[in-house]
Amino acid sequence: MAVLKQEGVDTIFGFPGGVVIDIFDELSRTDIQYILVRHEQGAIHAADGYARAKKRVGVCLVTSGPGATNTVSGIASAYMDSIPVVVLTGQVPTALIGNDAFQEVDIVGITRPCTKHNYLVKRTEDLARVLREAFHIARSGRPGPVLVDLPKDVTQGKARYKPLPQPDIPSYSPTYKPNTKQLQRAVTLIKGAKRPVVFSGGGVILSGGSNELTKFAKKLHAPVTASLMGLGSFPGTDPLWLGMLGMHGTYRANMAIGACDLLIGIGVRFDDRVTGRVETFAPNAKIIHVDIDPTSISKNIPVTVPIVGDCKTSLRELNRILVREKVKFTKRARKPWLDKIQNWKDTTPLKYEQKNIIKPQYVVEKLYELTNGKAIITTEVGQNQMWTAQYYHFDRPHCFITSGGLGCMGFGFPAAIGAQVACPDRLVVDVAGDGSIQMNIQELATAVQYKLPVKVVILNNRYLGMVRQWQELFYGKRYTATDMKHAPDFAKLAESYGALGLKATKPREVEAVLKQGLDSPGPAFMDFWVAREEGVYPMVPAGAAITEMLLA
Amino acid sequence: MQKHTISLLVDNEPGVLSRVAGLFSGRGFNIESLCVAETLDPSVSRITLVTRGDDAVAEQIKKHLNKLINVIKLYDLTGTEYVDREMALIKVKAKAEHRPEILRIVDIFRCKVVDVSPSHYTIEVTGTAEKLSAILGLLRPVGIKEIARTGAIALAREKKLRGR
Ligand SMILES: Cc1ncc(C[n+]2csc(CCOP(=O)(O)OP(=O)(O)O)c2C)c(N)n1
Ligand SMILES: [Mg+2]
Numbered sequence: 001m002a003v004l005k006q007e008g009v010d011t012i013f014g015f016p017g018g019v020v021i022d023i024f025d026e027l028s029r030t031d032i033q034y035i036l037v038r039h040e041q042g043a044i045h046a047a048d049g050y051a052r053a054k055k056r057v058g059v060c061l062v063t064s065g066p067g068a069t070n071t072v073s074g075i076a077s078a079y080m081d082s083i084p085v086v087v088l089t090g091q092v093p094t095a096l097i098g099n100d101a102f103q104e105v106d107i108v109g110i111t112r113p114c115t116k117h118n119y120l121v122k123r124t125e126d127l128a129r130v131l132r133e134a135f136h137i138a139r140s141g142r143p144g145p146v147l148v149d150l151p152k153d154v155t156q157g158k159a160r161y162k163p164l165p166q167p168d169i170p171s172y173s174p175t176y177k178p179n180t181k182q183l184q185r186a187v188t189l190i191k192g193a194k195r196p197v198v199f200s201g202g203g204v205i206l207s208g209g210s211n212e213l214t215k216f217a218k219k220l221h222a223p224v225t226a227s228l229m230g231l232g233s234f235p236g237t238d239p240l241w242l243g244m245l246g247m248h249g250t251y252r253a254n255m256a257i258g259a260c261d262l263l264i265g266i267g268v269r270f271d272d273r274v275t276g277r278v279e280t281f282a283p284n285a286k287i288i289h290v291d292i293d294p295t296s297i298s299k300n301i302p303v304t305v306p307i308v309g310d311c312k313t314s315l316r317e318l319n320r321i322l323v324r325e326k327v328k329f330t331k332r333a334r335k336p337w338l339d340k341i342q343n344w345k346d347t348t349p350l351k352y353e354q355k356n357i358i359k360p361q362y363v364v365e366k367l368y369e370l371t372n373g374k375a376i377i378t379t380e381v382g383q384n385q386m387w388t389a390q391y392y393h394f395d396r397p398h399c400f401i402t403s404g405g406l407g408c409m410g411f412g413f414p415a416a417i418g419a420q421v422a423c424p425d426r427l428v429v430d431v432a433g434d435g436s437i438q439m440n441i442q443e444l445a446t447a448v449q450y451k452l453p454v455k456v457v458i459l460n461n462r463y464l465g466m467v468r469q470w471q472e473l474f475y476g477k478r479y480t481a482t483d484m485k486h487a488p489d490f491a492k493l494a495e496s497y498g499a500l501g502l503k504a505t506k507p508r509e510v511e512a513v514l515k516q517g518l519d520s521p522g523p524a525f526m527d528f529w530v531a532r533e534e535g536v537y538p539m540v541p542a543g544a545a546i547t548e549m550l551l552a
Numbered sequence: 553m554q555k556h557t558i559s560l561l562v563d564n565e566p567g568v569l570s571r572v573a574g575l576f577s578g579r580g581f582n583i584e585s586l587c588v589a590e591t592l593d594p595s596v597s598r599i600t601l602v603t604r605g606d607d608a609v610a611e612q613i614k615k616h617l618n619k620l621i622n623v624i625k626l627y628d629l630t631g632t633e634y635v636d637r638e639m640a641l642i643k644v645k646a647k648a649e650h651r652p653e654i655l656r657i658v659d660i661f662r663c664k665v666v667d668v669s670p671s672h673y674t675i676e677v678t679g680t681a682e683k684l685s686a687i688l689g690l691l692r693p694v695g696i697k698e699i700a701r702t703g704a705i706a707l708a709r710e711k712k713l714r715g716r
Contacts, residue, residue, distance in 0.1 A: 112570065120567075171623055295612065
C-alpha cells in the first residue's frame, strides 16, 4: 500500500475473490478509492481509460484464476496501444503453485506475450521492489501493461517497508534522446522536400508532444494526417489537417500519401490498417520515422532516416534545429502541394445523405456540435468507431480513447467509466455499436453505483455492422452471423439499472435526445435506430493500395 | 538466409527462457538451436542461439531480444571472430567386424568412446556443426541407433596480439 501511495495511485479498479481479500481489506484502511466493477474485463478497460485520460498509470486488482483470465483481452488491448497499466492479480499460496489448486492459473505464462513485462512475487520482502519496478516499466519508454501476480501468503506476510529510490534496472534503459546526426539528416530531407506529409501517431500523445508536433508542422507548413491512435495530436479543425489515414481514412489523406515526396512518421508503427499493401505505400517518398521503440522502425516499411527517441524530445530538437537553420516554409511556398490537396478535398469529401432514416454519421456530427468538440470520447469497435474517428474532430490530445491495435469490442463503456473517474468534471461519451455495448453492458451498475455520469450513444444498426459491411462487399451479401435483431430495448435496460434511457427512431428526434441525455445529471443510454446498411467510406479493401479506395 | 549466432546474457530467473522462446514463436522467427546455462555469476545465464534470416529479419530479432527486460546484453557474433562448438552423443551398433572401423573414425575425429556394451558403442564428439555432420555421415553406414546433440555454444575471440 505504501508503494501504491508513493506511486501516486488514487484509484484502483477491481473485483475481489478469495486470494485478494487481504489486499482489499488493507485497501479499506487507505484513502485510495476502489471502484468495484461488475466484470474483470471492465476493470482493466477502466484502468486503461483512466490512464489515457489522466496521463497516469492505471491500476486494477483482481483475484486469481478466472478473475485473472478475464483481464486478458484488456491487457492485450493496453499492450497494443502502449497504455501504462499495472495489473495486480491474486494467486494461490506459493506452496500450492503448480498443483492445479482451486482457481490457480499460470497468468504470468498466459500474459507473457501481451504484457510489457510481468512478475510472480515469491517473497514478501520482494513485494515493494517489484511494485516499484512494475510502475517504472509501465510508464517509461514505450509504455505498456505490467502484471504482478501476488500469491496469498506473500500478501498476508509482513515486511518492513522503507521507501525505495527510483528503480534501477540495468538491463532496461529506453532511449529518450535522439541521435543528433540522424536529426540533422532529417532536417536536410525536410529542406529539400516539395510535398511533405506529417504522419502522427499514438506515440506523440503518449509522450505529451502534441504542442511540439503542431509547432513542427506549422514551421514546415506541411499537411498532417494521423493514425486512429494519433487523433487529437494535431488540431482536427486546422487547415493543415488531412483527416485520418488508412483503411477508412479520408480520400485526401490517402492520396497525399501516394503523392508525397517526404513522409515524416512520428510515434507511429505503420500498422497494416494504415499502410494497405506495403509495397505501394508512399511509393514516391523518402521516410523519416521517429519512435521510442526501435522494433517499430523498419518493421513494416523500410525507412530512410530512423530516429530512435522520445517523440516530444525529438520534435523539440528538430524544432530547435529548424529555428537555428532558419528553415520556415510559407503558405506561398507550399501552394502547389496544398492546392492539390484542397482539390482532393473538394472533389471527394467525407459525405453522407441524411434522408428519412437516421444516419449514424449525422448522430456523430450532432454530438460534435452539441459538445463543441470538447467531450472525452471513447468508442466501441466497428463502424461506430470509424464514424466517430471521421466525424468528431479532436482538437486536443487525450480526448479520444479507443481500442486501436486490438480492436476489442466492449472496450468503450468501461473505458469511459475509467475516464470519468479520472476527470470528474469532463463530459465523457462512449459512442457505441449495438453489438459491442452488449459485451460489457453490466458496467451500467458500476456507473450508477459510483454516480459516474457517463453518456452512451448507441448507433444501433441491429447488425455487427463492420462485419456485415465486409459481407456486403466481399461475400455476396451473405449476412451470416451478423444480424443482431435480438437485442434488449437499451433504453428500458438502462432504466432497470437506474440510469436514464432514451431512444430516437427519427432524424428530427436526434438532437432532442442528445440534448436531454447529455444534460442529464447521471449516466444515460441514448439508443439511435440508424440506417441498418449504412457503410463506412472511403474503404480500402484488405490487401489493396491505400490510394485504391471504394468511395461508396 | 544467413545464419546468425547470437549470444545473450540474461537474468537467471524462471520464465526467462520462455520469454526468449515465446518471442521467436510469437513473431514467426525461427530458432535453429539454443543452449542455456549459468555463467560464473549465478544470477546471470548465457543463452547461445542460432537463427536464420535475411538482414532485416535478423535486425528485428535483435531489437526484440534487446527489448526484453531480462536481457542484459546481446552480442551478434555473426561476421566477427568467434569460436563455436557443438557436442553430440552417438550410439552406434558395434558388430565385431565394424569395431576397428568405428575406432579408426573415433581416432581421426578425436572423439571418445564413453560407453561400451556387447552390441553398442556410445561416442562423444565435440566440434563445429560441420565436423559433427561429417562424422555422422561416416558412421551412418555402420548403423546409428540414436543420437543426442546440443546446439552451438559460442564465445567471441579476444583480440590477438599483432606484429609478432
Ligand atoms: C471481442 C471482439 N470480437 C469480435 C470482433 C470482430 N468485430 C469487429 S467489428 C464487429 C462488429 C461490431 O458490431 P457493433 O458493435 O454493432 O458495431 P457496428 O460495426 O455495427 O457499428 C465485430 C464482430 C472484435 N473486434 N472484438
Ligand atoms: Mg451494430
